[in-house]
Amino acid sequence: MSRLISSFRFVPIQLFRVNAGKKIRLRDYAARKGKSFDVVSENGLIKPKALDPSSYTAPNGASMRPLVLRQKKLVRGFLGTNVVVYAIDEGMSSVVLVRPGVYASDLSKTVLGTILPEDLILVDEGGAHYSLQPAVEMSLRDLNQKISDFLKGHATLYTRNEWIAKFDKS
Numbered sequence: 001m002s003r004l005i006s007s008f009r010f011v012p013i014q015l016f017r018v019n020a021g022k023k024i025r026l027r028d029y030a031a032r033k034g035k036s037f038d039v040v041s042e043n044g045l046i047k048p049k050a051l052d053p054s055s056y057t058a059p060n061g062a063s064m065r066p067l068v069l070r071q072k073k074l075v076r077g078f079l080g081t082n083v084v085v086y087a088i089d090e091g092m093s094s095v096v097l098v099r100p101g102v103y104a105s106d107l108s109k110t111v112l113g114t115i116l117p118e119d120l121i122l123v124d125e126g127g128a129h130y131s132l133q134p135a136v137e138m139s140l141r142d143l144n145q146k147i148s149d150f151l152k153g154h155a156t157l158y159t160r161n162e163w164i165a166k167f168d169k170s
Contacts (some may be wrong), residue, residue, distance in 0.1 A: 005124040007050045011114040012122075015064040015130055016163075017086040017151065018074050024062055024147045028140055038062065039140060046143050048134050050123045058125055061133030062147050064088075068128045072168045075160060085163040086155040088114055114154050119146060 017024075026038035038059050039046050049060045065071040075085055116122060121135040132150075134143050151157075158166065 005126045007053075007124070008122040009116050009135075010122070011088050011090060011116070011154075013066055013090050015066055015088050015122075016071055016075075016167075017062055017064045017088075017132075017155070018071075018078050019084050019086065020078075020080045021082045022084060022148070022152075022157065024144045024151070026062060026140060026144055026147075039143070041140055044139060045137050046134050046140055048121070048136055050121050050133050051135065056123075058123075059131065061123070061131040061143070064122075064130040064132060066128055066130075067167055070128060075163055075168065078160070083160040085158045085160065086151045087158060087163075087167075088151070088155045090114070117146065117150060120150060 027036065029037040029040040039061065040057075040059075046060065049056050049058075065074070075083070116132075116135075119134060119136045119138065121133050123131045123133055125131055132147055134146075138146070
């Protein structure tokens with residue numbers, strides 16, 4: 001069980017997602033009992049757990065990390081031949097979240113970061129670990145597709161070797 005430190009409707013810092021191939025395929029506890037998993041479905045659906053910090057439990061989405069030693073070790077040690085790393089850069093936006101689903105342009109207030117779609121939320125779970133999760137109830141298939149689409153449109157895709165050459169000079 002992890003505790004929720006904070007949640008965001010935007011990406012506040014540069015984050016990386018290590019993945020086996022371009023498509024996101026989160027692992028459900030129901031199908032993997034006792035092995036590594038990314039989400040726990042309830043009646044076939046992934047719940048938006050981060051909306052209630054008092055009862056939040058992890059894991060519940062796609063793990064992401066900033067450029068820290070643990071991230072470098074993950075990339076170097078990730079098993080498989082089709083390893084890719086998505087990099088989402090922080091950015092500047094003049095779009096501000098007023099309340100869930102309502103955005104307003106306000107040039108006096110800016111949000112640093114890439115704005116997330118309304119149905120995704122980014123959770124800071126502490127220890128330089130973030131998780132891209134559902135902000136609304138959805139099937140695992142839909143969550144995988146929404147995260148894949150978001151990364152395809154807002155992240156830079158690197159092969160393992162490209163990422164190491166650019167980010168891991170150690």
